[in-house]
Amino acid sequence: MSERSHHTIREAIRDRISSGEWAPGALMPGEVDLAGEYQCARTTVNRALQSLAEDGLIERKRRAGTRIKELPVKRARFEIPLIRQEVEATGAQYRPHLLLREVIDAPNAVTARLQMKTGNRALHLQTVHMADGAPYAYEDRWVNLEAASGILDAPLDKISANEWLLKHAPYSSGDVTFSATPAGPGEAAALDIAEGEALFTIDRTTWQDNLHVTTMKLYYRPGYKLKAQV
Structure with missing residues (x-):
């Protein structure tokens, strides 16, 4: 079975945030734990989390972990047009x-x-x-x-x-x-x-x-x- 892409992991985590599994301000599991849960490389999880941080849903701090933002920032998404x-x-x-x-x-x-x-x-x-x-x-x-x-x-x-x-x-x-x-x-x-x-x-x-x-x-x-x- 091929490893899931960071896009797939990102959307899976986004769904869990939207469902309220992790409350605003809550500390998320670490990259190692998420990689084990999704059976993928830690770098894949890292890229997924980075994308969610850029979308304003989570906040990442070294040594402090990753938290769900109290007031998520809604950002316009721009896709490169074909x-x-x-x-x-x-x-x-x-x-x-x-x-x-x-x-x-x-x-x-x-x-x-x-x-x-x-x-x-x-x-x-x-x-x-x-x-x-x-x-x-x-x-x-x-x-x-x-x-x-x-x-x-x-x-x-x-x-x-x-x-x-x-x-x-x-x-x-x-x-x-x-x-x-x-x-x-x-x-x-x-x-x-x-x-x-x-x-x-x-x-x-x-x-x-x-x-x-x-x-x-x-x-x-x-x-x-x-x-x-x-």
């Missing part, structure tokens, strides 16, 4: 249009974001996501080849880097910033809009455990609306 599915949900036909694909020395800002060594080479991609032949969103992305070397052989003119990475180099954590930014010359040309128009922009970096995978900026055409669950 842009092809976004487009197809509107009834349009999706196609990635690759503007740039190069392997170069990563600039200092990218090196810092991806926690790479100075001088390491990275894959730089610029892609327009098309809907029925019209620009839907523009993506400027850098990929850490140590984390996703197989992407060099991927047919990125047929499957977007967005979709390839979600399938072949899945993330465990990340950070994301939402903002409105004026379209510069590059964004305006890619999206076929006037310079200076306000664009809904997602600035995101994701990693798998301690290995950073990719950092990117995604610019949507004016009128885009983001939906999230709370």
